[in-house]
Amino acid sequence: MSTTTAARFEIKSRSYLNPEGRLVGTPPAIVSDSDLLKRLYRMMVLVRTFDSKAIALQRTGQLGTYASCLGHEATHVAIGAAMMPEDVFFPMYREYGTQLWRGVHMEEILAFWGGDERGTAFRDQPLDFPWAVPIATQTLHAAGAALAFKLRSEKRVAVTVIGDGGTSQGDFYEALNAAGAFGLPVVFVIANNQWAISVPLKAQTACETLAQKAIAAGLPGIQVDGNDVLAVYEAVTEAVGRARTGGGASVIEALTYRLSDHTTADDARRYRSAAEVEDAQKKEPIGRLKRLLTARKLWSDEEEQALIQDCQRQVDAAVHAYQALGKPPRSDMFDYTFAELPESLQQERAQALAEEGSHHG
Amino acid sequence: MSTTTAARFEIKSRSYLNPEGRLVGTPPAIVSDSDLLKRLYRMMVLVRTFDSKAIALQRTGQLGTYASCLGHEATHVAIGAAMMPEDVFFPMYREYGTQLWRGVHMEEILAFWGGDERGTAFRDQPLDFPWAVPIATQTLHAAGAALAFKLRSEKRVAVTVIGDGGTSQGDFYEALNAAGAFGLPVVFVIANNQWAISVPLKAQTACETLAQKAIAAGLPGIQVDGNDVLAVYEAVTEAVGRARTGGGASVIEALTYRLSDHTTADDARRYRSAAEVEDAQKKEPIGRLKRLLTARKLWSDEEEQALIQDCQRQVDAAVHAYQALGKPPRSDMFDYTFAELPESLQQERAQALAEEGSHHG
Amino acid sequence: MAKVALVEAVNLALARALADDPQVVLLGEDIGMNGGVFRATVGLQERFGPNRVLDTPLAESMIAGLAIGMAAMGMRPVAEIQFSGFIYPTIDQMINHAGRLRTRTRGRLSVPMVLRAPSGAGIHAPEHHSESNESLFAHMPGIRVVMPSSPTRAYGLLLAAIQDPDPVVFFEPTRLYRLNKQEVEDNGQPLPLDTCFVLREGHDLTFVSWGAMLHETLEAARLLAETERVSAEVIDLGTLSPIDYETILESVGRTGRLVIVHEAPRTAGLGAEVAAEVAERALYELEAPIMRVTGYDVVTPFFKLEHDFMPSVDRIRRAALQVLEP
Amino acid sequence: MAKVALVEAVNLALARALADDPQVVLLGEDIGMNGGVFRATVGLQERFGPNRVLDTPLAESMIAGLAIGMAAMGMRPVAEIQFSGFIYPTIDQMINHAGRLRTRTRGRLSVPMVLRAPSGAGIHAPEHHSESNESLFAHMPGIRVVMPSSPTRAYGLLLAAIQDPDPVVFFEPTRLYRLNKQEVEDNGQPLPLDTCFVLREGHDLTFVSWGAMLHETLEAARLLAETERVSAEVIDLGTLSPIDYETILESVGRTGRLVIVHEAPRTAGLGAEVAAEVAERALYELEAPIMRVTGYDVVTPFFKLEHDFMPSVDRIRRAALQVLEP
Numbered sequence A, B: 001m002s003t004t005t006a007a008r009f010e011i012k013s014r015s016y017l018n019p020e021g022r023l024v025g026t027p028p029a030i031v032s033d034s035d036l037l038k039r040l041y042r043m044m045v046l047v048r049t050f051d052s053k054a055i056a057l058q059r060t061g062q063l064g065t066y067a068s069c070l071g072h073e074a075t076h077v078a079i080g081a082a083m084m085p086e087d088v089f090f091p092m093y094r095e096y097g098t099q100l101w102r103g104v105h106m107e108e109i110l111a112f113w114g115g116d117e118r119g120t121a122f123r124d125q126p127l128d129f130p131w132a133v134p135i136a137t138q139t140l141h142a143a144g145a146a147l148a149f150k151l152r153s154e155k156r157v158a159v160t161v162i163g164d165g166g167t168s169q170g171d172f173y174e175a176l177n178a179a180g181a182f183g184l185p186v187v188f189v190i191a192n193n194q195w196a197i198s199v200p201l202k203a204q205t206a207c208e209t210l211a212q213k214a215i216a217a218g219l220p221g222i223q224v225d226g227n228d229v230l231a232v233y234e235a236v237t238e239a240v241g242r243a244r245t246g247g248g249a250s251v252i253e254a255l256t257y258r259l260s261d262h263t264t265a266d267d268a269r270r271y272r273s274a275a276e277v278e279d280a281q282k283k284e285p286i287g288r289l290k291r292l293l294t295a296r297k298l299w300s301d302e303e304e305q306a307l308i309q310d311c312q313r314q315v316d317a318a319v320h321a322y323q324a325l326g327k328p329p330r331s332d333m334f335d336y337t338f339a340e341l342p343e344s345l346q347q348e349r350a351q352a353l354a355e356e357g358s359h360h361g
Numbered sequence C, D: 001m002a003k004v005a006l007v008e009a010v011n012l013a014l015a016r017a018l019a020d021d022p023q024v025v026l027l028g029e030d031i032g033m034n035g036g037v038f039r040a041t042v043g044l045q046e047r048f049g050p051n052r053v054l055d056t057p058l059a060e061s062m063i064a065g066l067a068i069g070m071a072a073m074g075m076r077p078v079a080e081i082q083f084s085g086f087i088y089p090t091i092d093q094m095i096n097h098a099g100r101l102r103t104r105t106r107g108r109l110s111v112p113m114v115l116r117a118p119s120g121a122g123i124h125a126p127e128h129h130s131e132s133n134e135s136l137f138a139h140m141p142g143i144r145v146v147m148p149s150s151p152t153r154a155y156g157l158l159l160a161a162i163q164d165p166d167p168v169v170f171f172e173p174t175r176l177y178r179l180n181k182q183e184v185e186d187n188g189q190p191l192p193l194d195t196c197f198v199l200r201e202g203h204d205l206t207f208v209s210w211g212a213m214l215h216e217t218l219e220a221a222r223l224l225a226e227t228e229r230v231s232a233e234v235i236d237l238g239t240l241s242p243i244d245y246e247t248i249l250e251s252v253g254r255t256g257r258l259v260i261v262h263e264a265p266r267t268a269g270l271g272a273e274v275a276a277e278v279a280e281r282a283l284y285e286l287e288a289p290i291m292r293v294t295g296y297d298v299v300t301p302f303f304k305l306e307h308d309f310m311p312s313v314d315r316i317r318r319a320a321l322q323v324l325e326p
């Protein structure tokens, strides 16, 4: 025969909790785990409280440029919830929901954006990577960690998040391909928030879905409603489970929307319409989960009030801790460059400290 | 609905001329163009004659490391034939069939592998890029050239070739994605010869086909029998035509086999079985085209004899021209670094020439 | 003639080049409707259209590679890298192709592209946004490296870079983007790429610096004159590769003392190159050791410590006093 | 004790490290069944299995990135880059991550990886296979750069690089891979990464060089002694970053003359760094200009001209005579 079919692929898309907070189709098991649903909700509210406070700090000159996670809460928090403590997370730069779930502290996040390396020490989360600002580079670290797990026969999984813009980078593709070729326990979550700063998805790629990027590496790819915490949780749980049991890597595209400016240094009104944002606002993740909880009588106004107060308190405490940090010692700049400071750096260090001692810096 | 289908893809595979030289299915129009068929055949024989001579030169210390194209002749020659003169070709390093078709001279190819930049001057082919040894980098140049054509509304197409190993590089993927995003007139041909030096395809990627890499960029991808000159010619002609008329980029995976060592510096017996090579030998492209021509009474033993002699004569002439080249002047090393030599380089140049004049180099 | 800041001078030069030469095309991330994250390309897409000012997908190796292909086909692409720490993926394309397509085609093809990139610390930016990496590019044959230190020079040098028949990496010191305004005549006149600029004449010692550090260097020179009666010559390298050594050697020949100031880490920084060349060609004219005042050999710290990393006016002044010690 | 060539010494060190530490894993292109294109890893996959010696897909940024992830999880990956011109895609991962994961986690995570790569010309190799790019890596904070110049040093320095808690870029001069054999005791003993090696003692002038150029430098020193009665000290930098200046300064303090020899292009080459530091710290001890004998500022030519590009024994000798002129 002259023409045959060499391969066929299908990208599925999943969504259970619609913007109105109603369940559609057959929801996954998690829907009956009320405790987990409430924990997810609480964390989503906490992270949003934190987020708006961080923006306020930046606006008042108390923080550097800050990347908001507004609108991404379901995706980020569900990833954290679906991972095991011994797994390792490789973030980009706005996955505070995942990080808080895994034990990173709010004051550490603030310190990072406040220009202070001490924010990367993660005192209660020794395993996870710090933020990766150079887009897509972290996906290779995740694949590398997964390779270590596989070679050492550890039942651990590396999970990484990348943006829609990030999927255009060669590193992302190289990571996917390596994950496929080596059969690695790694999960790639694409947080498709429709924009890479000012570049809309359709200018980023000719692809209809980003999940289909998986096909180029021979990996399974799936699309989920990234504002539906149930769908994200289910997809990541499945992917992490598969990875842990030797089933290899997968790609999850979580469809969400960046409701904020790209960072506080950005003004999104320059390049996108208010109407589009308003529309996206209607699909945001926290309201819909609250509606589900409320409808199921799992959540009351009193609980909501208590939660808001609790979040506020936690955020305030974090802000105080951050503000109390002060400036790190000048010597810090040298002391983490190598395990042991080489001779030439000892000299530079001594000189720098001596100069600090003298009256001008 | 909770689960929907977001996208579906299919990779087709085409083959018309089977290893026995018999036509299968409905062959493309080119099959009735006897002249073209004969031109293709002649070029395939010429390039194979050249190839074995080049290997002989290397073995006798008259050439540096050389990358043979043995087994790739149908793919390479068909690409050349399907392109227009005003199109631009971006080779990797073994597409002599394409290059000879487009006016590159055999002595230029020899000069390149003989360590002489003058081989890259392409005196009768001013447009095409020289060989790209850093794997996959050329695919971005092709996309860039296509972008220039598009922006200037020129009806020209960029065509590039990459290997199976090359498809693992980020640059390749970035080129595909750019081609999709900008809708560029570029054709990516993957010469899948099953090996990247010692790395077999299955260790390179988990993909079932390499054509499916196209899906990650939203491009059409197709697989063809790369040893079937009809199938390659048809696919490239279609793709080039589509690109020329505003239809954008495409990816063609040509399935072939590297019958030789990777280069003359390699010994493939270290990593692959003789049986595998023997098997592949049965599917090589030149014999099958000859069988078709013979069966159709388009080719006689006399013509074959004449062709062999003619090829031998041409190759010998090229070898003589190459051998007569001698060493380039030392000044050449400087003179093409910038359009005009900066002061500091003028000094280095003068010094280098003065030292050459003095008794030791 | 309006007073403009450095970033506006860049914008003026880009607009001028777009207007004068239809082969000039800008490409980069967020340079179109958004006008660039530093606003260097603001208004240009509106004015010249989306076929002249292109937003690209997010991939730096791609940006460099596309520009090479375009340039080889006769265009004059001016590509923007968004922040200094994201230029590294271009290195392979720049060193393996941009800098050598001319030589590896015996002059048949060439790469008249410009790669614009921000450079340096001091603006309280996030991680990876404050690097100085000019020395990596200065080591690449076939590539010019340029860094302006004022609006006028930004305008003239950028025009020259765009008109240059070979690849130019053009670093823009972000700290100077809005620091001072200057009258810039938008006259389409390029400045030469083969000469340093003497920003201040003097006879006691020579400062060589480039980019944003000239700000501190000039201030140090002013203070030295004011408080120590030291007359310092200040040379702006301008084109960092190939270097115009004549100007430097002539100056050091007069002053006998050289202090080099740059922000990048010390080891294998470009200051070493200047010092080495002077130590070879003018050793007998030197009356004191050549000093380098540079960033330390550490990762550019997050912004709380960035000023502890960058050479301060005081460090520069003290180095000068040290080489002036009898 | 067998006499082995440099490439065999590399193989011995790799085997030793694989045997001694289960966290050591080799990865790279064609290093497994094929044993590496230069045969540096021959027999290792057979001996240690495919979980210790991994053939990777063809992607250098990936190789570096995977190694970083593995190293951060406590492994000791030793990654091979196949030829010198293909190391550039690793630069982003090396400078933005490998060299700074320790500082950007306050010591919580670290990257004890080795990136092995061939270096230099002189073996009649194809285009892009003959580059010398050590200076780019020497400019990166948090990364050690090492280049051995003999089988013994290759063995000891590679073991040290693998044991080092921080990233090391380990350049192997391909021209020396099979040039000379030496007795190498496979005793698992690392050599220090914080010191130069004095290969020849002398009192008239100091040569500083590294990698394959030491071959020509030692030959020049021998000729100078034989025909000119000049006693030249020859220092092998060994670890190119951070540099051990004590040894160099001590030597220049005695000889008063310094000639630096390297193969990489001159501008912003690592020779500049050595010259600059000496010109700052030992100017008053210098009795002659510091000379650099280097590759020219051109693209490494195809092999017909590679010996015209590389410093020859004669160029080195003449530079020495020049600094010795009264």
Ligand SMILES: Cc1ncc(C[n+]2csc(CCOP(=O)(O)OP(=O)(O)O)c2C)c(N)n1
Pocket: A094, A133, A134, A135, A162, A163, A164, A165, A166, A167, A191, A193, A195, A196, A197, A258, A262, C029, C058, C060, C082, C083, C086
């Ligand atoms: C390699 C690199 N290039 C450019 C940037 C500048 N930059 C920061 S975020 C961003 C857009 C990222 O978009 P996306 O991947 O969709 O993630 P999002 O910010 O939307 O979550 C860009 C271009 C960067 N950080 N790294």
Ligand SMILES: Cc1ncc(C[n+]2csc(CCOP(=O)(O)OP(=O)(O)O)c2C)c(N)n1
Pocket: B094, B133, B134, B135, B162, B163, B164, B165, B166, B167, B191, B193, B195, B196, B197, B258, B262, D029, D058, D060, D082, D083, D086
């Ligand atoms: C960036 C880069 N890395 C490594 C190499 C060394 N190398 C040359 S050819 C080759 C294998 C290429 O395999 P493939 O892409 O399948 O092409 P083929 O040689 O089989 O035609 C390798 C690894 C290179 N030339 N460039």
Ligand SMILES: [Mg+2]
Pocket: A163, A164, A165, A191, A192, A193, A194, A195, A196, A197, A258
């Ligand atoms: Mg996005």
Ligand SMILES: [Mg+2]
Pocket: B163, B164, B165, B191, B192, B193, B194, B195, B196, B197, B258
């Ligand atoms: Mg192949």
